[in-house]
Amino acid sequence: MTKSVLIIEDEPNIVESLTFLLERAGFTVTSEIDGSKALSVIAALAPDVVILDVMLPNKSGFDILRDLRLRGETQPKVLMLTAKGQARDQKMAEDIGVDVFMSKPFANAEVVARVRSLVGQ
Amino acid sequence: MSGHLIGTRIREARRKLGLTQRHVAASAGLSASYLNLIEHNRRGIAGMRLQALARVLNIAPASLTEGPERALLSELQTVATNSAADYGAVDAFVAQFPIWAGALAAISRQNRDLREALGVLTDRLNHDPFLAETLHAVLSNVTAIRSTAGILSTVDDIAPDRQRRFVRIIHDESRRLSDAATALSAYLDRASESKAAAATPEEALDRFMERHDFAFDALDRGQSTLEALNDAPELDSAAAKTLASRILNLYATDAQALPLEPFLEAAKACAYDPFTLQLQFGATALQIFRRLAGLRRNGIDAPRFGLLIVNAAGQALWRKPLPEFVLPRHGSACTLWPLFQAFSQPNRPSLSVLDMPDGAEIYALSIAEPVAAATLSATPDYQAAMLLVPAESQPALKPWLPQPSARRAVGTACAICPRHSCTARSGAAFLAQTASPKP
Numbered sequence: 001m002t003k004s005v006l007i008i009e010d011e012p013n014i015v016e017s018l019t020f021l022l023e024r025a026g027f028t029v030t031s032e033i034d035g036s037k038a039l040s041v042i043a044a045l046a047p048d049v050v051i052l053d054v055m056l057p058n059k060s061g062f063d064i065l066r067d068l069r070l071r072g073e074t075q076p077k078v079l080m081l082t083a084k085g086q087a088r089d090q091k092m093a094e095d096i097g098v099d100v101f102m103s104k105p106f107a108n109a110e111v112v113a114r115v116r117s118l119v120g121q
Numbered sequence: 122m123s124g125h126l127i128g129t130r131i132r133e134a135r136r137k138l139g140l141t142q143r144h145v146a147a148s149a150g151l152s153a154s155y156l157n158l159i160e161h162n163r164r165g166i167a168g169m170r171l172q173a174l175a176r177v178l179n180i181a182p183a184s185l186t187e188g189p190e191r192a193l194l195s196e197l198q199t200v201a202t203n204s205a206a207d208y209g210a211v212d213a214f215v216a217q218f219p220i221w222a223g224a225l226a227a228i229s230r231q232n233r234d235l236r237e238a239l240g241v242l243t244d245r246l247n248h249d250p251f252l253a254e255t256l257h258a259v260l261s262n263v264t265a266i267r268s269t270a271g272i273l274s275t276v277d278d279i280a281p282d283r284q285r286r287f288v289r290i291i292h293d294e295s296r297r298l299s300d301a302a303t304a305l306s307a308y309l310d311r312a313s314e315s316k317a318a319a320a321t322p323e324e325a326l327d328r329f330m331e332r333h334d335f336a337f338d339a340l341d342r343g344q345s346t347l348e349a350l351n352d353a354p355e356l357d358s359a360a361a362k363t364l365a366s367r368i369l370n371l372y373a374t375d376a377q378a379l380p381l382e383p384f385l386e387a388a389k390a391c392a393y394d395p396f397t398l399q400l401q402f403g404a405t406a407l408q409i410f411r412r413l414a415g416l417r418r419n420g421i422d423a424p425r426f427g428l429l430i431v432n433a434a435g436q437a438l439w440r441k442p443l444p445e446f447v448l449p450r451h452g453s454a455c456t457l458w459p460l461f462q463a464f465s466q467p468n469r470p471s472l473s474v475l476d477m478p479d480g481a482e483i484y485a486l487s488i489a490e491p492v493a494a495a496t497l498s499a500t501p502d503y504q505a506a507m508l509l510v511p512a513e514s515q516p517a518l519k520p521w522l523p524q525p526s527a528r529r530a531v532g533t534a535c536a537i538c539p540r541h542s543c544t545a546r547s548g549a550a551f552l553a554q555t556a557s558p559k560p
Contacts, residue, residue: 011261013290017268020283024276055257083260105264108271 003119006047007031008038008064009081010056014104018051018111025112035059039067047076049118051111052098054082054089062092069097077118081106127171128162129216130185134178135160149173196226231360235321255305262298266291325361327440329353330368335428335441336418340373341381368439372415379404379412385421388413393424394521395486395508396470406470406488410508414441424517427483427509433464438504445481445511447533455538456545457531460507463489467503474512476528478540482512484522 005022009015010033019029027049032041035056042050050068054061065078079100080093090101100114135145146156150173158164166174175182194215201208215222269290272279279287332355339349346369356362379402391397393416395409402409407430414428427443435454442448459473470488477483486508491501515522532538535546 011265013265013294014261014268016286016290017265017272020272020287021268083257083264104260105267108268108275 002026002028003048003121004028004030004045005049005051005115006042006045006076007051008035008041008056008061009033009051009053010035011053017108021108021112022115025116027115033057035061035064038064039071042068042076043073046074049077049079049115051079051081051115054080062096065093065096065098079111079114079118081111127166127185128160128164129213131156131166131174131178132160133217134180134185138178140178145174145177148177193222193226196229197222200225200229251308252305255301255308258301259298259305262294262301265294266298269294322358322360322364325355325357326364326368328355329361329365330441334418335415337369337372337376337415338418340369341376343376346370346373371411371439375408375411378402378408384412385416385423388416388423392518392520394518396521406490407504407506410486410506411439413508424514425511427511428506429460429509430504430506431460432504433502435461439506443483443509443511445477446475446483446509454534455532456535456547457529457543458507459485459487459529460505463487463505463507464503467491472522472525474525474528476530478532478538482528484510484512484515486510486522 003026005027007015007018007029009018009031012033015031015033019031022029030041030045030047032038033056036058038052038056038059052061052064056064061080061082065080068078069075077099078097079102080098081102081104082089083104093101099118102111102114135142142156142160143153146153149156149170151159151170155164159166171185172182175185194211197211197215198208200206201211269287273284273287273291337349340346346366349369350356350362350365353362353365356365384398384402387398387401391401393413395406395413398404398409398413399406404412410426410428410430413423414426416423417425425443426441427446427448428439428441429437429448430439431437437448440448448454458475459471463469463471467489470486473485473487475483475485487505489503489505491503493501510518510522515524530540530543532540532543535543538546540546
């Protein structure tokens, strides 16, 4: 069964390149640019992996992750992708419950490899 | 707490006079044993007895009862709190070693000022909303460019319309990156030119000297340096004022030895030849260099000179940069500057043409000379100076500034120098290796 990825990112050009890479790797890819809609989209689509930016309009990636982990439903794997790559940001993300923390700019091959590992490929 | 130190101060005053307890006690109408108790702060003293002791010790009674300024005690108590020093011994330390106590307090205050300045700079980087937003935008631009370029360079079977779209993304993100970098550069330039307090006393001094362009008409007219310091809003700390005071005192000394009008007239007559001027006025090379560098001002159309004077440790004592030759404020300068090589052959001037990474050419006249005359008992300290002349000024100075055949490739500092293959490089560059500098 094809695994799905939801990209929550407000930079359309980054979304376009990630979509290309992940579709080419065999994933079904959707995206959302508005942080305030992230949780409802996750609930509706039930993706296997969420690629989550931190600096989003209306709601930060940390808050989205926190609210997501507080839900008792089936949890997607979360790869946090952020320009705020300091150690304290990674620690905060790990404390909240992120699965993978990556800094921007990223290597294409590494993002794809990390998503694959999150779904057990 | 200061009152408990009366006995300690009495003891110190007695010792300074070389008097015994027996002598002082007898002169003041006390027993030696009672004076001993007083000196060890086990008995108090006041009124007539205190005045009698003060008379014998030939000091004002107030100097025994009034301790040092509260600020000094407070500063040293802070030092004791933050270290393993005995907090309770601060008062005694101040009483016994007032000069050392003052020096330690001054160092502690300076350390705190520097930490605060560092905090301001760090805070600016971490919390300035414009900086944070701009840096985030830059990283996003770079991410999009890197990822898209990576796809184009590694994937062969991209549909043509997709390929065109990716190329367009690179174009658009590159333009946004360029705009963000330009805005960031302009912002940092404005921040450095702002009237806000300088981060360090040295930066405050630089601003003060830049505003005056190293020329002080008032000092040339004989005004005191204290008066010159009255018009110094940039000097916003005691440390900055101290640094400026040293520079201005030296300037005033030079102005007295080489009065402006005769010096200017002589300089014009010899095409600003420092060697001729040195012989004519009997001055040191460094004095002549300083006067030449400060000649140009409103009403005086002299050539542009830059000047750097350092001591043997490489510390800058006089910094007048040129737009074409930036002098680093922090960290080490380029080791290839002839300035540093001058120390190995003191009193021998050398002329070099410096080839800067951006293509500018600067003439550099360097010399090291002793600060004071040598004596049999002491090795003199040396200072080295590098008088800088932009290439455009050379023709007017040709009589004594020939065009050497060789040029020396130098930089400003290793950290920001693009000459990555330089054999004299002593540190990593902040700048990534990009296009080569001018051949």
